[in-house]
Amino acid sequence: MKFWGTRLGSIVLAVAGCYLLQTIFQGNPGMNRLVVLACLWVTLSVSLNLINGITGQFSIGHAGFWMTGAYISGVIMKFQPQLKSMPAMQLLLLMMLIAFIGTGIMGLLVGLPSLRLKGDYLAIVTLGFGEILRIVVNASEPIGGSYGLFVEPKVNSIFIAAMLAVITIAACRNLLQTAHGLEFLSVREDEVASQAMGVNNTTIKVVAFVIGAAFAGAAGAVFAHLEGFISPTSFPMAFSFIVLTMVVLGGTGSITGSVVAAIVLFAIPEYLRGMSVNGEPLRFTLAGFVAFAIAGIGALALAKYTQDRVHDSKGKLIRYIGAVVGAIVVTGVFAAIFRNIPALGGKEIGVDQIRYVIFSLVLIAVMLLRPQGVFGHHEFGWHWFKSKKSQETVA
């Protein structure tokens, strides 16, 4: 009874949360879209986490799965226009279901090489799959080729996107709540031992690929109907890397890590886009930027040294503060000096122009200081607030 109570409660809570999200951001068209996109990124990163973090299969073809889902939905809408008479929400759900299944089958195909390949070799195969898909779509004119494809109707629903993210998270979390989830983790940890313990590695890997791909495909369908237009350029290879980065940055195998990293990494460039002073985008001089970069590298090195070599917490704190203060001072001094260098002095850049520079710097800094990812293998949960931290991943 208690079980079903909890179960029902969490479902109601999730639906209510998604509905709340929808009502909050509904009126704000700019945010609306960003929230949907954030939900999609969360879906992508959690589903890749299942393949990459939890099962340990090094896949960097997730943009390919995303694209598959989007194109499945786009192509069906193109060749079956009578479907448009359906109510939009039901149509979107139908498309998500079809994309889910279709991309799952694609995941099966891509997952099969994983039975023979490992590590970097598997990575290049999954990368190659994404590229093949992009090139084939580019060359297939019936489905738009490089011209792209208009997808109608456009459906913009935070609720559905958020529910997709919640379901993805729930599926992965539920899996890790049970002993079956341990099979996935054991494949990641040691394939020989897991097989000796009777785990069917083949099944596990294929299931991981299928489920991971299927959720990405469903996200693709949502994306296609959100954008109303898809083309191969919408799914560049770089997206695969960004999803991978989200997984690793959050901590491989940590679902909460993936969620947080997805939201943060998606938000950084978008936040920087909007960063402004009195309505003008924040601008600073190139000299200042270079000075900041140099000081940043120095501060990072100092922080890294502190982390590795200094062991008393007071000394650590002092050094961390010193690194930050030092970085600020050095930035100021160097900026003053660099301003006199003609190549750097005159130029001004807006913060929105260097969004991706900052993005990459954050990436490097986090990886240097916390290589196991922000959450490591752990999940964020109530136990963090308890006195004794549990070291267990799951169950």
Added chain:
Amino acid sequence: MIGEWTPLIAGLEFSILPQQLANGILLGSIYALIALGYTMVYGVLRLINFAHGEVFMLGAYTALLVSWKLGFTQENVAQHPDINGSILTLVLLLFCSMAVCGIVGVVIELLAYRPMRNQPRIAALITAIGVSLFLQYSGQLFLPNSPPPSINQKVNPIQGATNIPLRKASAETLNNVSTTTAAYEAAKAAFDAQLPNEESRFQLSPTGQALKETMDEANRARTDAEATANSERVEIILPNGQIVMFFSAIALMVGLHFLVNHTKIGRGMRAASHDFDTASLMGINVNRIVTFTFFIGSALAGAGAMMNATFLGTPLTTFYGVVPGVKAFVAAVLGGIGNIRGALLGGLLMGLAEALVAWAGYANMRDAIAFLILIFVLLFKPGGLLGSAAVEKV
């Protein structure tokens, strides 16, 4: 479009097969050169250096900036048409590119990879992706990229192409070509004589129009005759620049092979690639080895970049290294990553595959098929062609 694909066999033109094989080998040698950098770093550190493509990009920019310093800017060349590059200029560009790339590689290793050495490999990989993004996007702030500049062709004294005839056209067709050419020349001369009386080349009076039509007619006859001659002839035409690229690439690879197999530091590299920790216990300064590996690997990328940018003349953006980077990575994996001969083999195979796919009439699917080949090879040889799949000891 799908319906219009040439049937596979029917579309094959065997007279151009030798030429296509040559194209493939020329293309493949550059892939191989860049792949060597991936392979060396991987061999020693087991790290895929995703920033390798960006080092390549910096190499191309170095060559560009040095050539500008030498006076080969567009304006300068336009003003002084007699400026010409020499072999010495090329060597200087090559040297600068290699040196700068080598140093950049070492700096990247020092700042971004060395702190990650004892960390999970995937973390190092993400750092590499971060470095790659950083170089791409921060390069846009500092490097000239709008419009994408290209190295002026005047730098390069090696122009033209070498023609290796395999089968000549028959005397009859050659004769036909010369007659039609003579007829065309005559018609052209007549038209040119009329030209001063006309408003412009494309706004002709009836007389001019008639002359032009005669000339066009003669021209079409001439191209038809040349077409017949072309289809009879079998030849290999090799652009001189690409021949130089090919031999330089081979020379660099031979040098590298010597370095790895016959020098002290090469022995260190081999030891480190075999077992990193043991090598350090054996008194090998692995840090020095790694630094050196990065220097050499990046310098090779620099050499490839300089030759690509100078001999082929593609305009440069900060994303210049992405495509060669991915292709070379594929080549390295295909040959067996970590294996130097594998990189050469993989590169050549990739080049040949691309040329043959284009030959078969699937030019639009070229890259896709290169990847397909890779996947198939890996399925049957999971460690690449020359790599040995690591057998785990149980």
Added chain:
Amino acid sequence: MTWKQVLLPLSASVIAGAIIAGCTPSTPAEDSTTGGTSTTGTTSTSGSTGESTSARPAPKGGPVAIEGNEIKLGLVVSRGGDLRPWGVDCENGANLAMSELEGGKIGDYSVKLMIQDSNSNPAEGKSAAGKLVNDGASVLIGEVASGITATMAEVSMDTGVPIVAVGATRTDLSQKVNNFFRVCYTDAFQGPVMANFAYFDLGLRKVALVTDKSQPYSTGLSDSFRQIFTKLGGEIVDEQFYQSKDTQFGAIVTNLKSSNPDGLFLSGYFNEVGPLARQLRDAGIKAPLMGGDGWDSAELISSGGDAIVGGYFCNHYNAEEDRPVVKSFLDAFKAKYSAPPATTMGALGYDATKLVLDALKRAIDTAKAENKPLDTLMITNAIENTENFNGVSGVITLKGQNGDPLKTALVVEVQKTGFKFAKSFKPEDIKGVD
């Protein structure tokens, strides 16, 4: 593993889906009543009849009234990624146009240009456009590529904010919504121009196409060229493909050589055309080369060397033209950025902004005359009614053109020192187009 155990979760998922579907609140931006599929040039609309005379569907959102005394223009350009060279040029052109606005004011309104980056990605382009509209932009300007513009047009569709595309040549874009306009001509215009030029002026009959398969621009241009050229009686003897950023074209060059064309139409951008031209000449192909406005950059001569000299391409304007607006634009551009525009997007970005400013002036007058608050619909109508706007890239008329400008195209010849005017084509000169 029994079937029961497998079926249970499956059926549970279906039920869950049904529940979600049933209880979902429908969003206001419902799209089930959209007009036709609009993949071809002539689409009839259903439902919504706008006040505009055009036969295109009206936007779903808007009109948005402009509050206060500030009109904001939103420009989306690619500051990062592959399209950066065109993006930077476009931004420079737009900024130049803004700086020529006296006092930064039209009538009582001050005009401000807001710029956002699309990072060469359609999705980000839409985010950027969404943000600009959120920040109060009343007109969107951009993008240089069709793919990004397509997603931006969706924003226009939803919000009613008009959009003036800078370099999106994809033909069917303008059919989506009636507040879409552009200052460039479409693929369906440029291709026929070059086909006519090749057939009649160069006297070519057997042409081979070289298409950049990863660029919609190139694909579209090749298609329209092929269509008209074959209709005129010519023959397309071969079509070869490459991808952007390829550097070695040996394989396709060899194929092209074996098909013995009279002439070659290279529909890609100058980045690849320069090296490609050199490799074509090295291989002994002497046939004349032709292309579209993607060739327009001084770098073409630098990277193509002697090989590209003698090639012809279709352009919007020519630096040596004696139209005063061209001269003054080039002088001002050089003065401001110490170099002439690197690509044709400099002029197009300038024109787009100028055209919008011109339309704003008329919209403000209309609002004053009708004594109504200025809103985006008025601006849309003002842009729609643009007639004989004297832009750098030609005299632009949008009235009654369904968003695609009526312009004159120039064919220019590549020479060692620059581009020389060869022939101009008015829309009515082009043969073979229905």
Added chain:
Amino acid sequence: MALVQEQEIAGDGCVSETILELKEATIKFGGLTAVNKVSFVLNRGDLFGLIGPNGAGKTTCFNLITGVYRPTSGDIEFKGKVINGFAPNKIATLGICRTFQNIRLFGALSARENVMVGANLRSKTVMPSSFWLLPPVIRETDEMRAKAEHLLEVVGLKEDMSTRSADLSYGEQRRLEIARAMATDPELILLDEPAAGMNPLEKETLQKVVRRIRDEFSMTVLLIEHDMRFVMGLCERIVVLDHGEEIAQGPPESIRSNPKVIEAYLGEAATH
């Protein structure tokens, strides 16, 4: 409950049912014959030792039995059924489980989770149901957790249940491996050098544990060990391998006095 019966049978020693039989099992790697025509028979309830100097082919023997390698010739029969070339997970399902010489734990997982992976082999629910967290799966997981905790108690790791297995000491890791293998409910358990790196006190405890495995859990035990005292004190029958060949077989006393064995171990036996 069947377990109890079998235990009684084995304990009585009346019925000696053959559980594993190697029939001239041979494996060649290239030119090297790692195991050459090795034959022996394990009866249910045996405590069987497999010894031999380094490189004798003991671990390879284990790998043959557990399906890591396929024998080049000869047969391996488990409960009368030839299991040559079965996948390792299939063999584990049939009821053979092992530990590893070079410890192969799931490092990032806790001790309890490691054991639960083993226990999951006998799961009666299907994996898809765990995506929905259906009650049977939860119940089963709870049962497995309890089982794991019990087994950890048996091997003396109750205190360290939720410690990351990579953080355990060497001896603890060895014992954890045994618990993990036991969790799969095998009929035959193969222990590869379980006592390596343990101090004498630990070894003594381990001996008790191994006996308990046989007596209480009624598993047949086949173990590889270098420590002669450990083997002699524990095993009832012993096979000696040298250079991939079987050189002796029999109870500890006969092995101890076998000249061939002494020769093979020359110098080495003396130190132990």
